[in-house]
Amino acid sequence: MKNEKRTFSQLIYNDKALIIVALILAVIVWTIASLNIGTDETKTIKAEVPIKLGDELSEQIGMQYYSLHDTVEVSVSISGPKYVIGQVSSNDLSIKFDTSNVNRVGAQSVPILVSNKSKSKDFTITDVYPSSIEAYFDVSDSKILDLNLEFDEEDEDVLKSGYVFGDPVFSADRILVSGPKTYVERIDNANLDFSFGDASELTEAYNTDCKIILDGVGVETSYIKVTSVDNTDENIDKISVTVPVLKEVELPVIVQFENSPSGIKDSDIKIRYSKKKLHAGILDSADITSAVIGKIDFNKLEPGLNTFSFDVTTLKGITSLEDFKKIKVRVTISDDYSIQSVPIDTSNISFKNVPKGKKAVISGLNTYSLKIVAPQGTEITANDISITCDLANQNADDSYNLDVNVKNNKSWVSSKYTATVTIK
Numbered sequence: 001m002k003n004e005k006r007t008f009s010q011l012i013y014n015d016k017a018l019i020i021v022a023l024i025l026a027v028i029v030w031t032i033a034s035l036n037i038g039t040d041e042t043k044t045i046k047a048e049v050p051i052k053l054g055d056e057l058s059e060q061i062g063m064q065y066y067s068l069h070d071t072v073e074v075s076v077s078i079s080g081p082k083y084v085i086g087q088v089s090s091n092d093l094s095i096k097f098d099t100s101n102v103n104r105v106g107a108q109s110v111p112i113l114v115s116n117k118s119k120s121k122d123f124t125i126t127d128v129y130p131s132s133i134e135a136y137f138d139v140s141d142s143k144i145l146d147l148n149l150e151f152d153e154e155d156e157d158v159l160k161s162g163y164v165f166g167d168p169v170f171s172a173d174r175i176l177v178s179g180p181k182t183y184v185e186r187i188d189n190a191n192l193d194f195s196f197g198d199a200s201e202l203t204e205a206y207n208t209d210c211k212i213i214l215d216g217v218g219v220e221t222s223y224i225k226v227t228s229v230d231n232t233d234e235n236i237d238k239i240s241v242t243v244p245v246l247k248e249v250e251l252p253v254i255v256q257f258e259n260s261p262s263g264i265k266d267s268d269i270k271i272r273y274s275k276k277k278l279h280a281g282i283l284d285s286a287d288i289t290s291a292v293i294g295k296i297d298f299n300k301l302e303p304g305l306n307t308f309s310f311d312v313t314t315l316k317g318i319t320s321l322e323d324f325k326k327i328k329v330r331v332t333i334s335d336d337y338s339i340q341s342v343p344i345d346t347s348n349i350s351f352k353n354v355p356k357g358k359k360a361v362i363s364g365l366n367t368y369s370l371k372i373v374a375p376q377g378t379e380i381t382a383n384d385i386s387i388t389c390d391l392a393n394q395n396a397d398d399s400y401n402l403d404v405n406v407k408n409n410k411s412w413v414s415s416k417y418t419a420t421v422t423i424k
Contacts, residue, residue: 246281
């Protein structure tokens, strides 16, 4: 019996312990439940939102929108039960831009609207920052501008004595500016902010990057996009500029002759230049000892005075430093020469590059007699002349040039001759 009583008392003791443990657990559960259910909690969620006001708006008001940024970081404060708030993320938020009041050109504030898009989480939005974004609304416009670069007189101090600047070379000669029409219309010029920095005693080309500065009355560049003409996707704000540095020289002026007869004597031809020397700039490394201002074809020469004019502003490797643009060349052929007229026998014209299996026939000439310049007393006949027509090179008017050769080494053909050809 004692063993049974001992067991009974132990049971009672154990029940009391269980009761105490149960009470403690109940208090803990109640406390936790009270903390999580009984009070609301606040939380701030940040979201990076793309600024997209929609193509529908552009269609409705006939304007585009412009913003200084592609995205905006929105801070959203929410309130609700702790057990709910802890589960809320930016995915539970609907963030939109209210453009319902946009109806005019200019800068306007567009409200940011945030709402709860979750179907299972109950929380309240208490604050949104920023509450709006700034955007500019206008018709889209663009224009192409040349880039301007000007040197000051003081800039020449960076050169070594005896050297001059050449024409600057830009990585892009023109730019495209685009944006709101109101802003684009105010832009008149695109200048380059150029500086030689600490350079001195320059004898070689100088290269630097120059910032693009848009100029005009009331210019505002906030919403302006600047790109190259060839690539309108990539914004640019600088242009690479190379300024050649040239050595000042005095170059003798000469012309070169083409198709000159081998038998003509120096005494038979006299050349006079309106300017015998050209004040110019050349690269230090250039092997240039004379200014070849052009070529003269003997086919353009006749007995007596022949006058030609050559532009000296486009010479390869030579920059003219003169005030004038052209040099006249007078070529005088001796009176010992005269012009003879020789009929063209079309049957004696040979062809080159005739299509395989075809036959070429002369169907017309621009003239049926040749002007031959020959020494006085020398008779030129058809036997002294060979004529070739190359069908590989057709002129814009469908004619072909005739290559006329005179066998007499002191004579040449004057003028240009063409033929029309029928290919059968």
